[in-house]
Amino acid sequence: MGEIIKLTAALVVISMVIGLAVAVTNNKTKDRIKEQQLHIQQSAVEAVFPSGVAISEHEGDGGLPYKYWSASDNGELIGYAFKITGQGYAGDILFMISADTAGKILGMTVLEHNETPGLGSRVTEVASNKYIWYPVGSSEKVKPWFTEQFEGLSCFKPIGIDKSGEWHKFDAQRRAQLQSRNTVTAITGSTITTAAFTKSIERKAAVYVASLKEKYLEK
């Protein structure tokens, strides 16, 4: 009996001290963590719209995304942005997408994914020509090629998947050809990941864009 009390007491004391330590750290860092998450979200919104536009945040209900952003240039509506998820190869892929009222995709950026490193994780790969022996500081600002190829495609039409090669290796003529067929190139060896994007755009983004358009036409 005495031993059980002793064991319990030891566990209780340790858990209390540890609980306190974690609680204090949580209290000290929670504002900063929230700030960081907002910052990540904000830079994603800015990344999917053209630079220099006025962006405002909205909360939606009904058939609208629960949170979305609209951008306007000199009072003229350019398009909307919202987050959607797709069923990837390893769990959900969360990404931000923006489209104009006609359903033309303006920009896309991946927020979260758990795809296989070296295969599906290449959705965020930047087609960089930088080699390791280049001097540090020669930075270049390039978008990930996979999401960039969606720009200009229509989310109201089915998006095709081309497996003949990867977009970042194609010239302008080949890219225009793919664009006219509303088609993207698959990441080699990761067709499921690629289809996660095209399917969720067809199913979710198209519906959101259509209902947002309706809402703005009512006004």
Next chain:
Amino acid sequence: MLKEEVKRGVITENPILILALGLCPSLAVSTSVTNGLGMGLATMFVLVCSNIIISIIKGWVPDKVRIPCFIMVSAAFVSILHLFIKAYMPLLDQRLGIFIPLITVNCIILGRAEAFASKNSLSRSFTDGIVMGLGFTVSLLILSAIREFLGSNKLFDLMVIPKFQPLTAFALAPGGFFTIAFVMGVVSFLRSRKEARA
């Protein structure tokens, strides 16, 4: 003294390559050098802190409940570390994801607590945390450099050789096993040769 301790952690008792502890996270995060380095340093931090606390509390923790106590100590430091990483290094948090909370159950932490910190003085446990963490980090750097180079022709996310077609298998789990087996093989070959000479 210090040189011997470093040699013990990095070479003669290397946690991954000799003791074969913590292979699971090593396979998972050694796909790129940046991830390997981040994971190595994060584990080192937790290892040093938990070794210190465990060597302090070793006297009064009843033997029967020592394992849950040790796990709680390491879990506490992992939670604190995870909060700090989320607050100050969100990019590292995105890259390592679930593997930061999983440091709690990394065998190296509990292994060193049980085998070393619960039997040795505070200063020796502290040194043990540093050198074992160093050994873990160095091994992760070796494994991830091989895998990132062969698997995606990159190091620190930068391209290495023009026109080299990477062997994607090395970026996947099987490649992780191949790499660990190969490096372990080389290490034990060198050891056996040294022993034969001595």
